[in-house]
Amino acid sequence: MKTFVLIFRQRPPAPTPAERRLNPSGVVEWAKQVNADGHKLDPRILAPESAVRGEHGLASPPPGEWPVTALLFLEAHDLDEATHIAESHPALRNRAVVEVRPWNPPVPPASQASK
Numbered sequence: 001m002k003t004f005v006l007i008f009r010q011r012p013p014a015p016t017p018a019e020r021r022l023n024p025s026g027v028v029e030w031a032k033q034v035n036a037d038g039h040k041l042d043p044r045i046l047a048p049e050s051a052v053r054g055e056h057g058l059a060s061p062p063p064g065e066w067p068v069t070a071l072l073f074l075e076a077h078d079l080d081e082a083t084h085i086a087e088s089h090p091a092l093r094n095r096a097v098v099e100v101r102p103w104n105p106p107v108p109p110a111s112q113a114s115k
Contacts, residue, residue: 001039001075004082007099008091009066015094026090034074034085042073066097073103 031041046069070091076082079102086098 001077003103004074004076004079005101005103006070006072006074006082006086006089007068007101008070008072009097009099010069011066011095011097013095019094026093030088030090038075039085040075044071044073046070069096 035041074082074085076085079100083100086100089098092098
């Protein structure tokens with residue numbers, strides 16, 4: 001199994017409380033099923049506050065860029081399987097967009113790699 005990360009972005013408008021209540025156990029049930037199928041899930045929900053730094057010294061995301069709201073690490077055999085799992089996530093029903101990427105640990109510095 002390989003590790004992948006699902007990067008969740010929220011398209012506007014954000015889901016209303018009423019929309020969130022329509023299926024409150026949806027994500028929990030989805031996660032239980034995915035774990036039961038042998039895929040290890042490791043979620044991270046991101047706080048709404050952020051600071052962005054870069055070429056232009058921006059303090060917020062560029063206009064039109066949807067904020068990243070959550071990261072979900074999961075194990076799958078390949079990108080196709082990870083994408084299939086992502087396509088079934090309940091957040092997609094509330095205007096979320098999910099990007100699926102392979103994840104690798106950082107490469108150790110050369111001085112540590114030779115030990």
